[in-house]
Amino acid sequence: MGGREAKQAPALTVAVFLVLATLVASGIVSYRATAKVIANEKLVAHTLRVIAEVQTTLSLLTEAETGHRGYLLTRDPSYLAPYNQAVAELPGHLEKLEDLTADNPTQNRRVADLRQLVGERLEISKSIVDLEDKGQHASAMAVLLSARGKEKMNRVRTMVDEMMTAEDQLLEERSTDSQRSARQAITTFAAASLAALAFLLMFYLVARREVHKREEAAREIAEREAWLQTTLHSIGDAVIATDQNGKVKFLNAVAEQITGFASQEAGGRPIEDIFRIENEITRAPVENPVEKVLHSGKITGLANHTILIDRNGGEIPVEDSAAPIVDNAGKVLGVVLVFRDVTQQRRIQESARKAEKLAAAGRLAATIAHEINNPLEAVTNLLYLARTADSLAAAQNYLASADRELSRVAHITRQTLGFYRDSTVPVTIKVSALLEDVLAVYESRMRTKQITIEKDYKDEAAINTLRGELVQIFSNLIANALDALPAGGHLRLRTTPKRGGVEFEIEDNGVGIPPDNLERIFDAFFTTKTDVGTGLGLWVVKDLVEKQGGTVAVSSCSGGTDRGTRFIVFIPSMDKESVSRMQKVS
Secondary structure, eight states: OHHHHHHHHHHHHHHHHHHHHHHHHHHHHHHHHHHHHHHHHHHHHHHHHHHHHHHHHHHHHHHHHHHHHHHHHHOOGGGHHHHHHHHHHHHHHHHHHHHHTTTOHHHHHHHHHHHHHHHHHHHHHHHHHHHHHTTOHHHHHHHHHSHHHHHHHHHHHHHHHHHHHHHHHHHHHHHHHHHHHHHHHHHHHHHHHHHHHHHHHHHHHHHHHHHHHHHHHHHHHHHHHHHHHHHHHHSSSEEEEEETTSBEEEEOHHHHHHHOOOHHHHTTSBHHHHSEEEETTTOOBOOOHHHHHHHHOSOEEOOSSEEEEOTTSOEEEEEEEEEEEEOTTOOEEEEEEEEEEOHHHHHHHHHHHHHHHHHHHHHHHHHHHHHHHHHHHHHHHHHHHHHTOSSHHHHHHHHHHHHHHHHHHHHHHHHHHHHSOOOSSOEEEOHHHHHHHHHHHTHHHHHHTTOEEEEEEOOOOOEEEOHHHHHHHHHHHHHHHHHHOOTTOEEEEEEEEETTEEEEEEEEOSSOOOHHHHTTTTSTTOOOOSSSOOSOHHHHHHHHHHHTTOEEEEEEEOSSSSOEEEEEEEEEOOOHHHHHHHHHHO
């Protein structure tokens, strides 16, 4: 489902991008159109302010003229109010006009000329008022009636008309531009809004389709999960699934039966609480395979002789494997642990071990029969010679030789009886001494094939173990080496004391093991011998060694002159409690 969702995501992303881009573009265009409208409106307002200032200037100047005329005719000082107001306010309005027309050089020059004309006109008005105040009424009337004041006023009106004409033209142009900008803004906003609506509709359709696809994907996931649940509950092995933190998420029915925990009850608990495992022999805690997988990200399995402690404290031998659950990016999302109860398999393996032991005993019996046949034939011949001897002394010599041969048979018989006698009580032994006992059994065979033996026994410490288990381990390895050695071959035995036990090494210069077979030699029933053997010898060796907490390794070369095989076995010294547990396992 991850691939489908990955394909769906770009379509939705593109739709979102287009909608956002359209909205942004619409906003930018609308902003620019609106800004232009505002700018044009400001220009219109600016023109109107210029017109208002021009009209106010003319009005104040006219009122000033009317005021001093009224004062001159009536001599009433109240008529001077408009005049005084004009004198006080006109400079400020002229300054505003200069500021407002600063962006228009032609109008700005006209304002300068207007300021000069207004000043000259006010000077005439002031002279009339001053003459009247001095009582020179006739002189004041003469100035009033002269053409100077009228001529100045006419020039002011002409200048005002020019400025008004220019501003009216600007007002018309700017009003037209403002209206045009407003229409463009409305058109642009409408077009952008329609485009945004179209893209929003497209986004809605795409989103609706994606939601529909996600719903279908969710249904498929639910169906797959239901199918997976059914499958996991149906398989014969126990299954536990965890999250990336090692918390239990699922147990199938078999896992519930083996662990004693229900799936709902175990959910959310650490895997160590549900899947508690120990070494069957040493009782040491075993690292949980789920933790191994979470740290390494690789499939892993349990070592042999691992037991599961169930909810009620019961012990169940188990075998398992754990694998990571990963997403498309390779991230570990959890672990699936598959295990099974191998109690029945243990019984079968024990039967196989006993069968192999009986087979080995049969092979040993054949060897012993060959060993005692020669001295028994000699005894028969010596007894015949004793009966037919010419003298008592000769008969006694024959009987003495027969007695020595019978003693040899008795020695071989005693070795044979002690060789495979199982000990139920752990004993203290030295590996080198036990090796000598094993070699004694195969002495005739080695002598017949002229095998050269090199012994390198270090001063190893004694170890506590079950003697019969070690006898079978060494017997199988030495017998295999003798089978592989040609006549005149070489066999090297070495023991080395190690911390907590002894390391035993057996090396031959026989035919060696092909690389293809090297990884399979410890498998049950695997053999390359067509005439002898059951294929259980090395499997029993590995099983017995690991059961004692030891290790076994092999290296071999099957080609060229540097050929042969080397087995290295480490046997730990076991305490009485460990030996007792190993006996129970066996």
